Amino acid sequence: MRMDLTRLVSYILVVLCMTTSCSALMEGLYCGKQDCYDVLGVTRESSKYEISKAYRALAKKYHPDRYRNEDDKAEMSEMFKTVATAYEILKDDEARTDYDYMLDHPEEYYRHYYHYYRRRMAPKVDIRIVIAVTITVISAFQYYAAMFRWSSGVRYLSAQPKYRSMAMSYAEENGMLDNLRKIKKRNKEDIKAEEERIIKQVLEENIDIRGGYAKPRVIDVLWIQLLMSPYTIYLWFAWNVSWIWRFSVKKEEYGMEEKLYLIRSYLGLSSTQFEALSDAERKEFLDEELWIKENFDSWKAAKEEERKRQLAESARYKSYRRYMKKHGPGRMYFDD
Incomplete structure (x- = not known):
């Protein structure tokens, strides 16, 4: 049943090609309705040297600068572009292979469009270099x-x-x-x-x-960090496994380094920001035992209350509150 269906599809494609004058030459691809080999006057068996020789001769013949008449110059300019396009296709091994495949398999027009425009739109420079x-x-x-x-x-x-x-x-x-x-x-x-x-x-x-x-x-620059990323990832996994094993499974006591790490995590600071703090500030954190979450929450709430109190006592804040009470939010005044 599958074989009969395949034969039927093949037969339909052949009939369509016969009734619609199916051609390997498609407008918008390669040399358009012209055969690139015919444009340069060469064959599919011609070598790169023969193609280059034919191109140089035709480029010399059709170069617009050789003509003074404007009509002749415009016509020769189009011919020169066509010759240059054919040469660009046939001098490149991959482009020539795709073009020959199109000549041999005209029915695969979607593939031809994909390969042609993928090659034209692809960056000329290797993306790895970029x-x-x-x-x-x-x-x-x-x-x-x-x-x-x-x-x-x-x-x-x-x-x-x-x-x-x-x-x-x-x-x-x-x-x-x-x-x-x-x-x-x-x-x-x-x-x-x-x-x-x-x-x-x-x-x-x-x-x-x-x-x-x-x-x-130098170790902090992006290149070195990328090169060291596998080792960094390994250390991250090893550190987390060690943390779980030591403090969740074995229930060990936190050391100084672990206490500071927990405090930094609760504060939401990066290692660079935490290192920028003074020794007195870090000592205060340790004295308050802020690596314990309950202590940290209480300390944070107290700090927030203190900040609000200081803000309420600020002369500038009092002036702002009086203004808001008198005029209300969302109002704008222009005083001369």
Whole structure:
């Protein structure tokens, strides 16, 4: 039954092709109603060299610049485009293979349209190269932005009297100012510039800046993070399994690291934001035992009440409340 149905479909396709003058040459594909081989005057057995030779001869013959008459120039321009199109198709092995397949199987017109426009619309550059270049640019910008923030933080600290004094004391103790004092012929500007350089050097080597202004690390850029992602995922799974085993199954006591992790999770802070907090703030969290959820909820409610109280006592907030009570919400006034 299936064989009879297949033969019937094949017979119908043949009849349709005969009654509608079915042709392998379709408008809008390749060379349109013209045969690309006929356009260049070659055959399907012609080599790439023969196709290139035929194209050069025809391109020279139909080049519009050889003609002065406008009508001739327009006609030759169309011929030149047709020859160039045929050459673009036949010089490419994959495009030529698809074209030959279309000549041999004219009934598969949907396939021909798909392959033709997929090749034309596909990007000319390998998508892997595009992705690699994009990641590289993002990584470079990421590192540059982090370095800029770090430099800005160092410049800010070097302008503060407290940190300048600490840096100069450190430089004095470690003999970094000895060479500066030996040179007496330097002018004041040079001495000041050298002092600034020493201060920045001391701060860069010794200051511990955390948070968004921390010293950038190559390991934090996107490229390295992507390369390390399998290892990172493995560590994440291993950490979660270890946590469940130690604290849910074996009921172990939390260590300092685990307590700080729970507190950070309850606060909704990233590791960078939590590291930016002062040691006194983290000590307060530990003293309050905020790794216990009930303690954290009580602490958070108390903080919220304190914030509301301070806001209610604020002169600006009182002025706003008086205005809202007098005029009401949603009203706008224009006073001269």
